[in-house]
Amino acid sequence: xxxxxxPVRGYIIPxxxxxxxxxxxxxxxxxxxxxxxxxxRVAIIPTASALEDTGARYAEIFTGLGTRxxxxxxxxxxxxxxRPEVLDTLDRADGVFLTGGNQLRLSTMxxxxxxxxxxxxxxxxxxxxxxxxxxxxFLCEHMIAFGKEGASPRARAVxxxxxLGLTNRIIIDQHFRQRDRLGxxxxxxxYNPFAIGIGLDENTAAFIGxxxxxxxxxxxxxxxxxxxxxxFSSMARVRKNDPVCLINLKLHLLDRGxxxxxxxxxxxxxxxxxxxxxxxHHAYP
Amino acid sequence: xxxxxxPVRGYIIPxxxxxxxxxxxxxxxxxxxxxxxxxxRVAIIPTASALEDTGARYAEIFTGLGTRxxxxxxxxxxxxxxRPEVLDTLDRADGVFLTGGNQLRLSTMxxxxxxxxxxxxxxxxxxxxxxxxxxxxFLCEHMIAFGKEGASPRARAVxxxxxLGLTNRIIIDQHFRQRDRLGxxxxxxxYNPFAIGIGLDENTAAFIGxxxxxxxxxxxxxxxxxxxxxxFSSMARVRKNDPVCLINLKLHLLDRGxxxxxxxxxxxxxxxxxxxxxxxHHAYP
Numbered sequence: 281x282x283x284x285x286x287p288v289r290g291y292i293i294p295x296x297x298x299x300x301x302x303x304x305x306x307x308x309x310x311x312x313x314x315x316x317x318x319x320x321r322v323a324i325i326p327t328a329s330a331l332e333d334t335g336a337r338y339a340e341i342f343t344g345l346g347t348r349x350x351x352x353x354x355x356x357x358x359x360x361x362x363r364p365e366v367l368d369t370l371d372r373a374d375g376v377f378l379t380g381g382n383q384l385r386l387s388t389m390x391x392x393x394x395x396x397x398x399x400x401x402x403x404x405x406x407x408x409x410x411x412x413x414x415x416x417x418f419l420c421e422h423m424i425a426f427g428k429e430g431a432s433p434r435a436r437a438v439x440x441x442x443x444l445g446l447t448n449r450i451i452i453d454q455h456f457r458q459r460d461r462l463g464x465x466x467x468x469x470x471y472n473p474f475a476i477g478i479g480l481d482e483n484t485a486a487f488i489g490x491x492x493x494x495x496x497x498x499x500x501x502x503x504x505x506x507x508x509x510x511x512f513s514s515m516a517r518v519r520k521n522d523p524v525c526l527i528n529l530k531l532h533l534l535d536r537g538x539x540x541x542x543x544x545x546x547x548x549x550x551x552x553x554x555x556x557x558x559x560x561h562h563a564y565p
Numbered sequence: 566x567x568x569x570x571x572p573v574r575g576y577i578i579p580x581x582x583x584x585x586x587x588x589x590x591x592x593x594x595x596x597x598x599x600x601x602x603x604x605x606r607v608a609i610i611p612t613a614s615a616l617e618d619t620g621a622r623y624a625e626i627f628t629g630l631g632t633r634x635x636x637x638x639x640x641x642x643x644x645x646x647x648r649p650e651v652l653d654t655l656d657r658a659d660g661v662f663l664t665g666g667n668q669l670r671l672s673t674m675x676x677x678x679x680x681x682x683x684x685x686x687x688x689x690x691x692x693x694x695x696x697x698x699x700x701x702x703f704l705c706e707h708m709i710a711f712g713k714e715g716a717s718p719r720a721r722a723v724x725x726x727x728x729l730g731l732t733n734r735i736i737i738d739q740h741f742r743q744r745d746r747l748g749x750x751x752x753x754x755x756y757n758p759f760a761i762g763i764g765l766d767e768n769t770a771a772f773i774g775x776x777x778x779x780x781x782x783x784x785x786x787x788x789x790x791x792x793x794x795x796x797f798s799s800m801a802r803v804r805k806n807d808p809v810c811l812i813n814l815k816l817h818l819l820d821r822g823x824x825x826x827x828x829x830x831x832x833x834x835x836x837x838x839x840x841x842x843x844x845x846h847h848a849y850p
Binding site: 534 | 716717748785786796809818
């Protein structure tokens with residue numbers, strides 16, 4: 281923008297679905313606060329949802345949290361993605377929130393359009409992008425389109441598709457504890473153990489800052505699967521529905537306030553919890 | 566027995582439940598073959614089951630597989646556990662098979678009796694002990710009595726109880742992929758990361774030999790959770806239903822023929838699969 285300063289990327293915030301909308305609303309409150317440190321303009325993309333009032337409901341919540349402007353972008357077709365007022369809104373927004381629904385509605389309507397390009401560019405320039413449930417799945421380069429339930433990986437347990445592509449470092453799955461999705465996340469990693477698997481419980485968000493530190497916000501856990509030391513994947517030769525052999529994965533279960541650095545791949549417990557446990561006389565029996 | 570040779574412990578064989586009973590019957594066939602290398606005497610303990618014909622059904626299968634003698638031990642009370650003919654049968658058996666049902670029926674009826682003592686002694690002397698489903702849960706020192714479903718660990722997700730105690734190196738869970746049990750297994754490990762977590766899919770068995778090598782047999786996967794490098798567990802201070810923070814677990818997903826050594830904690834892919842994958846031109850895209 282005429283200065284020589286490098287732009288700082290905005291937060292990327294996948295949410296595991298079913299985030300609190302009354303009461304504590306820790307996740308939405310934190311997102312609103314991030315946007316308020318700018319001009320307080322939030323754009324809502326309800327495209328994943330087939331329900332009429334999804335966008336309006338979030339607009340009301342953000343307004344209730346003190347957000348200056350909460351604008352619903354009614355994108356319901358690929359041609360909507362070329363509308364100047366939509367692109368203008370995205371150009372001025374401090375944060376964008378993608379609602380839940382079906383991630384294939386997002387990828388089929390937004391994929392390759394000016395809206396997708398603008399979201400990527402504006403995120404690089406500092407705009408925060410949050411998505412819940414289907415909205416979370418869509419954020420990354422490699423999106424889990426659908427899959428089967430179950431804890432252990434099977435050859436055809438998951439179907440991947442290209443997503444929005446804000447980052448390719450992680451593969452996201454949501455409703456994680458609630459819908460038994462470890463197996464499909466592991467299957468996705470088994471293809472190419474380049475990415476890190478991030479399984480988000482409901483009412484749980486990963487706030488991924490510009491320095492690539494992921495912080496857990498909300499009431500559930502985030503399951504981090506780090507395959508960087510993987511010694512073996514049998515994915516090249518397994519047949520339909522066979523179990524997949526994966527040797528030497530690293531696993532972290534992170535709760536509120538805990539962090540994971542996507543670059544160094546170091547996990548850390550929430551400081552306050554770590555201190556309470558170390559200070560306890562009952563740490564280990 | 567009057568010789569100076571050290572006795573060699575028998576196999577310990579937890580099965581994830583729902584093992585094939587017609588067709589390939591790989592698991593039961595392998596167990597029968599182990600017993601056949603002795604005198605071919607198998608004792609069946611159907612105590613976990615509330616069904617009348619569970620024992621007879623297994624006796625029929627083993628007889629069909631060529632087992633010389635398959636004897637059902639009708640233990641239905643603690644006083645049955647003192648009956649001389651029951652203890653005599655166990656003293657002469659090459660292998661014992663514990664059926665599925667409810668592991669609390671096993672622990673409440675067998676716990677502390679002569680049958681439990683005899684099973685432990687005879688396993689040390691070379692008798693093989695297999696158990697499926699509830700029978701598998703019961704084999705170890707720390708038994709998962711019951712728990713809640715879900716992939717991530719929660720403070721009260723699991724209830725442990727003392728089991729038969731053939732080994733304390735592992736904590737077993739079964740129906741693993743099918744019933745979404747990673748969270749409760751992780752919760753069990755979070756209390757004291759001494760043991761190794763072994764999650765058995767249905768129709769999948771761990772054949773744990775006298776040298777502490779575990780080999781996977783059957784159609785599913787075994788999920789091995791090795792907490793030996795665990796850096797942090799928040800279990801000392803989590804409140805009811807809070808997620809548990811666990812940092813730096815090791816995870817292996819093992820399929821048929823793969824092995825894990827309980828002492829060295831080294832996992833290895835099935836040789837034939839490893840060779841096929843390394844030899845492939847499509848190993849990684």
